[in-house]
Structures are given as C-alpha cells and as structure tokens.
Amino acid sequence: MTIRSQGVRLLARKISRRGGSIVTIHDVAQHVGVSPMTVSRVINAEKNVREETRKKVLEAIKVLNYSPNMAARSLASQDSTRVALIYSNPSMSFLSEFLLGILQQSSQSGCQLLIESCEGPEGVADVLDKLRTVGVDGVILPPPLSDSTRVAKALKDMKLPFVGVATSRPLPDVSSVSIDDFKAAFAMTSRLVALGHKRIGFIKGHPNSFYSELRYNGYVEALTKAGIKVDQACVGQGYFTYRSGFDAAESLLSRPDRPTAVFASNDDMAAGAVATAHRLGLEVPDDVTIVGFDDTSMASSVWPELTTVRQPISDMAALGLKMLLEQIKSKRQGQALKPVHEIRDFAIIERQSSSAPVPDAEVGRK
Amino acid sequence: MTIRSQGVRLLARKISRRGGSIVTIHDVAQHVGVSPMTVSRVINAEKNVREETRKKVLEAIKVLNYSPNMAARSLASQDSTRVALIYSNPSMSFLSEFLLGILQQSSQSGCQLLIESCEGPEGVADVLDKLRTVGVDGVILPPPLSDSTRVAKALKDMKLPFVGVATSRPLPDVSSVSIDDFKAAFAMTSRLVALGHKRIGFIKGHPNSFYSELRYNGYVEALTKAGIKVDQACVGQGYFTYRSGFDAAESLLSRPDRPTAVFASNDDMAAGAVATAHRLGLEVPDDVTIVGFDDTSMASSVWPELTTVRQPISDMAALGLKMLLEQIKSKRQGQALKPVHEIRDFAIIERQSSSAPVPDAEVGRK
C-alpha cells in the first residue's frame, strides 16, 4: 500500500513538477557518495567539510543543476525571516528601482517582505510600532531614512538589525551600501567644466541628507580644482522633489548672469529645472545644460533626456537586503557580524540635456 | 535523549521566535478537539466539513491568532508556485505602483516572482523562451502587454495560465481586472465640461492598446452628450510616454484657437503637456487646464500637481495575482476555472492643474 502510494506520488511529481527543484539534496549526496548532511553543510558554507569533499559536492551540484528548496529550508530551520522596507522617498522613480532590486533578492532568498510607507514626522514612530506588533527580523532603509540618526537610534533601541542603502554617512556600527557621492559629483562637475562651462549652478538636495552635502562638496571641490570660484548665487536649495528643483531653478535661471549649466543633485529636481528652463524660454541644452543624479526612470522620461550620474540603485538594494539577511542569521546564532560598508561604482551617463556652452551669437531661436 | 533534545528545542523556539506562527494547526485542532486534518480542510476551504465543525475551527483560529506557515504549506503541497511578471511599460511610475501591489500579494501568498522586462518587438519571444526554460506556472500582465493578442496567443499556446491587469479588452477566456476606462474618461470629460470648458483637447494613448481607444470613446461620448462637436484638430496622437505628450500638446496648444483644457489619457503624457504649455508661455491652469489619467506618482510629482482619474493600480495588481494563483491551483487539480472579469472603481482626483476657463481679459501675467 505504502509502496504503491509512494510510487504513484513519484510519478505524479515527475509529471507535474516544473523541472526546477526535482533534484534534491539527496540526489546530490548520492551522486558524490556522501550523506545529505554533508551536502547541506556545503550549500550553507559551513566549515568542517574537507576541501576535497566540498569540491566534489559543488561539482555535483552543478552537474545535477541542483537548487535548494526554499520552503523546506525555512521550514526546517524555523527561519521565516520577515524584513521590513520603510520608505519615505520623495522620488517615486527612485523607489521603483529600489523595489525591483529588493524584489529580485527577496524572492531568491525566500524572505518575507513588509513594505511600509512612512510619511510625516510622526510616521516613523507609527511604523516602528507596527513593526513591533507584527514582528520583523530586520529593516532595510532606502534614503533619506538611511541617513536619519533618529531612525537609526530607534531601530537600535529595538535591537533590530538594519542596513542603510545609498547613505553617505554610514554609521560606524551599521552596515551600508552606497556609491561615493563626493567622487560622483566631482566627476560630473569636472565633466561640465571639460565641456567648457565656467558658470555652473548647483541645486542642493534635502538638508537632512548627508549625501546631499557630499554631492555639494564634490561640486565645490571640482570647481575649486578647476580654478573656478564658487558663487553662492549659483547655488540653490532643493529638497529632492521635482517641485523644489522647479523653484530653485527659477531663481538661478532668471538672473542676468545665469549659469550656462545647472547640476541638480537628483533627477527629479533636474526634471523640474528643465521645466523651469522651458518656462523661461530657454532651450536645453542650447541655452542651458541641465544634468541630474541617480539615473532613475525620470531621467529618461522627460525631454530632453537627462545626462546624469548613474547609481546602480537596484543592485545596491539587492546587495543591501542580502547583507541584512546575513546579519539576521548571525544574530540568531548569537554572534554579531562586523558592519560592512560596501561602495559600488557610479557612471556618468551622457544624454541630450548637456552640451558645450553655445556662444550667444549662435543661439538662434526665440 | 530524544525527549530532552525536544525539550530544549521547544524552549529555544519559544524564546527566539517572533510570536507570529508559534501557533500551529495542531494547537488549533487540540483547542477544538478535532484532528489537524480537519483544521487543514477548513483553512483550505475544502468541502466535507460539517458546518458546525467549521465554525468551531474558524473561531479557534481567531482566538489563538493562528496563521498558516507558508513554508510548510508549500513544502507539503509540493507547490512552489512561480509567477512571471512581464512588463514593457512605457510609464515607470505606473509600473512602480503595480509592483507594490504584486509585492504585497506575493509575499502574502508565498509565491515566487520572476520579473522580466520585455523591450522591442523581439522581446516577447525572448522572454517567453526564458520562461519556458526556467519554468513558471503562470504570468501576470500589466498594460500594454495585457492588451496584446500576440502575447495572449503565445501564452495560450504554452498552456500557461495568465491574468491581464488594466486591460479593456478582456479576452473572453482570460481572466482580467480593470476599471471601466470608458466611464472614467466620460466622467473626467464631463467634469471639464461642467467647469465651463467648451474647447477640450484630447491626447490619445498608444494605438496598440484597446483601453486607449475606450478612453477616447469616453471623451467623445461626453462631448457629444454635452452638445459639443468633436474637433479632430483638438485630438492629438500620443504613445503614453512623457515625450509623446510633450509633442502632441505642442500642436494642440500652439493653434490660435487652442483648447482651454487638454485631457491627456495618462499622467506621463499630461506631465509632458504641462511642460509644453510652460514652454509656450502658458500658465496651468490659468491659460490651459491639463488633466491626466491613472494617478501615478507622476501626477503628484510635477508642478502643478495633476487633476487626474485615479485607477487603484496596486490593488488591481494584487487582485490580479490572487486570481492567477487560484487559476494555477485549480489547473493543477485538473479543473479549469471559469474566467473572471473584475471591474474596480475609479475616482476623479482634483488637484491644481485644472480650473474653470479664465476669460482672456482676466489672465494677467506674461
């Protein structure tokens, strides 16, 4: 009876399953001639496996195209990790890139996700309360929350592991993944200088974000290095929103000695600045070059498409989640992991919103 | 030995777990005085449970605050459902809302997600090939793919269940969830008429989308009903992108008899139209009212913020995934589910981009 039933079952499985995880830890073990336990050790990167054995197992895994069954794994390890993503991002385009990365990683790692938006000043407390009652094992923070000392403190008080993504002020004891905002802003500004621009404006991001400051510092440093004096009349205060870029650009661009290029420290503000330029009858890039930062979808949505600094947001988010998961795991084993600060590369993406400054005489229309 | 080890284990569990799923099907069964099997039947909404028993179990579930362990569930049922989301959406802001809904639902339902972007005409074939090799159990389609007969045919040929979200041409044999695009466009247009607008422009969406047509039809119907003749000179062709709205608005708004209001059939195009208006020296809404459709983040990013038709994108996406999962399940049980066509409610959101038409004399600036 039992045997027959099992036979039927196997058959059913072979037919109905998708091929994916038909190969189990058992098959691998058999293939190599070890116990399933050893295979388990290898795939969990545990020590106490002879190097030779490990190699063989790894090979078998490849040959058999084995991939672990997440459900079995989390059931057996009693480990149904729940991670919260708290956002309060003024730029939805940034958030969507971020989500894509988180999504990819979470389905791969088999962790549950809780997405919470946190608006307003009271928002943080409310969300944290919710996390407390629902119960989560860790938190991943996109900017600007990743830069907030208040949030960091609250999370620490709750003894909740967390990782900040795209933060430029990595707390020494909190893991983070980011790009070098200073260097990136420096590179972009230098690029504008190389194009021939001498009067280069800047739109700052939200003052509560440290990376906002770093980007500004990179701009200042690049100008200084090029022998250009920083004119505060060319620097506007923004808040990372389209609207703030729109407003800041208005005062920069309506000056008689307006800059020939404006570097907005994120894409949403750059898009707002482009709108303002158009509104003032200026062509982009003929009358004014406008560049952004992040390379979110906004950068390639608006017209002209924005020259910008590419930040690999979704990769960074994925990596951040991975790091968080590791942290949670080791915390459960009672050993705190040393905080890691990962730095990813940025890139300058040239699109249609930038060019060399055009001498007045050559600017034809309007 | 065994007993001791188990004791330790339980202890460890009680301490380390998050409170969430500490309650198992067993606890519920014991509480009611039935077998775990019966509880399982109840939570899976199977028949063959006496109504009285069912009630008791349901109550116990509530009292004990039981929630099923997804990992155990999918392990036992051999059901690790993998669902693909294929997108080729020109509007990232739409996609991000969509993703949020999908994310919420997938982590709740415990299914794996595969997110694939599909660009260009060859893209579809490539993606489908990939799905074939990786192995997925179903596909969820946001627009415009949800409207594509080619994709639908290919998916059917693969015998893959799928659900279209925000499609207005629900294939009779494919489940879908959408709003009534016709009614929504009708309502928005009527609202503009009520504000006093007589010359109302329209920017169409991509011609390959049927809902694009429905929105246009709603516009036409509302004008007709108001006794206003549709002037094709007031109708521009767009493709749902910012840029296309920008371009279409240019020809509409630079006419001497330009419309006093423009209804762009999505938010990205409306944002583009606002940019064009500004570029032409027109104030929004004083010189021209511009409204959108969808209420994506784009609508509240730009300035002025857009009056628009709210489509509950993330709810719709979540529901779509849920429906897909049910379909997959019943397919596995060998019984095809009847296709369902869900219609959600829309809402008109009034923001700053619309107003009654201002008589020329009153328009002061510029």
Next chain:
DNA sequence: CTGAAAGCGCTTACAG
C-alpha cells in the same frame, strides 16, 4: 570532518 535520527508545519492519499 561526517553521518543517523528526528522534526519543522503542513498536505496528500487513503481508509473508514
């Protein structure tokens, strides 16, 4: 460094 045993929480496939 390696393995045998038990169990994670649930469902499937029976048997009544």
Next chain:
DNA sequence: CTGAAAGCGCTTACAG
C-alpha cells in the same frame, strides 16, 4: 464527514 499515516526537502542537535 473525519482521521491516522507518511512524506515534502531540508536543518538542528547530537554522537562519533
């Protein structure tokens, strides 16, 4: 309509 048994694929906690 209900339940006892076996098993899903993996890991934990031992014992060697």
